[in-house]
Amino acid sequence: MKSKLWVISGVILMLLLLSACGQGAGTETSGSGEGTKTSSGAAANTKNTGQQQEGEDRIIQTEMGEITIPKSPQRVVGLSVVYPELLYALGIVPVAVQNYHDDFPKYLQEPFKNTMKMGIGKTPNFEAILEANPDLIIAPAWWSKKDYDQLSQIAPTVLLPEREEWPEELEDIAAVFGKETEAKQVLEDLKQHEKEGADKLHSLIGDETVLYVRVMEKEIVLNGPNLSRGAFVHKRLGLKPVSNFPKDETGLSISMEVLPEYDADHLIIQLDDEENSEIQKKYKDMMSTSIWKNLKAVKKNHVYLVGGKEWFNLGMAPLADNYVIDDIVAAFEEKNK
Structure with a gap:
């Protein structure tokens, strides 16, 4: 077990070093886009920083403060058994998700044929998340807040608030990806x-x-x-x-x-x-x-x-x-x- 933890720590350190190098040699960015907010309140608000370049990154306001995420994430990990459905309803196929059953339900089996199943547990499967190589992680704050530091070292991590009903969760996720119109249509x-x-x-x-x-x-x-x-x-x-x-x-x-x-x-x-x-x-x-x-x-x-x-x-x-x-x-x- 200790050897696995050393491997994970080493990979995280490597990712951090690569990230730091990339930022040091990066291109100057300029801001674009106006703030977006879900009707239910506190999800993710796009913020115009005056420092972003079109098509690069954007800064959003989350429960953990401002974070920088890709403008168009390509490798998304969803840490909730309902997030896979909410993501796919918005046209996003995640690279790795939590799952309760051994197989995905029928309506997700074909689109998720290449999606990694990570099971469920009291803590995220950090090793599997690293293997998935995400560029964005979304997770419920009530479950993942304790693991935020570790998750955010792997990839930008957006913690979403606990909601009473799933339409509010859908709107929260849509705000992160700029897909409010798609959520309304769903x-x-x-x-x-x-x-x-x-x-x-x-x-x-x-x-x-x-x-x-x-x-x-x-x-x-x-x-x-x-x-x-x-x-x-x-x-x-x-x-x-x-x-x-x-x-x-x-x-x-x-x-x-x-x-x-x-x-x-x-x-x-x-x-x-x-x-x-x-x-x-x-x-x-x-x-x-x-x-x-x-x-x-x-x-x-x-x-x-x-x-x-x-x-x-x-x-x-x-x-x-x-x-x-x-x-x-x-x-x-x-x-x-």
């Missing part, structure tokens, strides 16, 4: 897609009730309208929840015996990881019970199996949301013609 396109999906679903089942059930390794969770996932299904796509779902609850962890109390006309069943053998077994065991077989939706063949990594970022990123809309509509069309 949001408008998704809103239109949601409307089309909601209209189609209403034409298929009208006001019949829907229960969204997430089967996990340790528990069964009912997602209600107040949770981000449940809100997407029930509020944004307009699928009617069961009337007795507790109004002040976001989700309910239940035993199988309780499921008949929320006997909906339709069941959306999400397997938390479709490749997990324990989850597969749990679902098969559920289906073998008399409780399951007597559910209204089961009797009418109105059970829709969805799942896994494609739904992992539902309610947290635009590509996942778009995928889920198509997934739900296709599942309901198949059984409600």
Whole structure:
């Protein structure tokens, strides 16, 4: 382990020396561009310094103060499991990202075929980041502030503020890359897609009730309208929840015996990881019970199996949301013609 740390330290030192030499022999730069700011406030503001040259670097204001970044970064590392989606939604393919599952979701597999997976952890994988040779790193401040000094020695690092909703995160990232127009279009396109999906679903089942059930390794969770996932299904796509779902609850962890109390006309069943053998077994065991077989939706063949990594970022990123809309509509069309 010590030898690896010496290697990493040596590479960082070399990068710093090369950077210093490059700055000493660099071209004089002159400023261009006006300040940009996201509607949510404190992301990255382009600053006219009067010392930059068109097409070279620019200075932005971040949570860690002013930093210089490339005007058009070519090798971006994203240190968050949702940043890969937000970057790609803006037309940026990162060279390395964090990932929760072994594989990227279907909608990222082709564009990310050459993107390095770094897994997740309490601290960034500095060795992998060095190997990726980034010219810009973006990371959430709440997770990466403690590692900022080490990250910024590898490449300019922009720490982004914690946000309540992903559209604000998208706008923060867009401000760093000067892609505010693209971010606005992403949001408008998704809103239109949601409307089309909601209209189609209403034409298929009208006001019949829907229960969204997430089967996990340790528990069964009912997602209600107040949770981000449940809100997407029930509020944004307009699928009617069961009337007795507790109004002040976001989700309910239940035993199988309780499921008949929320006997909906339709069941959306999400397997938390479709490749997990324990989850597969749990679902098969559920289906073998008399409780399951007597559910209204089961009797009418109105059970829709969805799942896994494609739904992992539902309610947290635009590509996942778009995928889920198509997934739900296709599942309901198949059984409600």
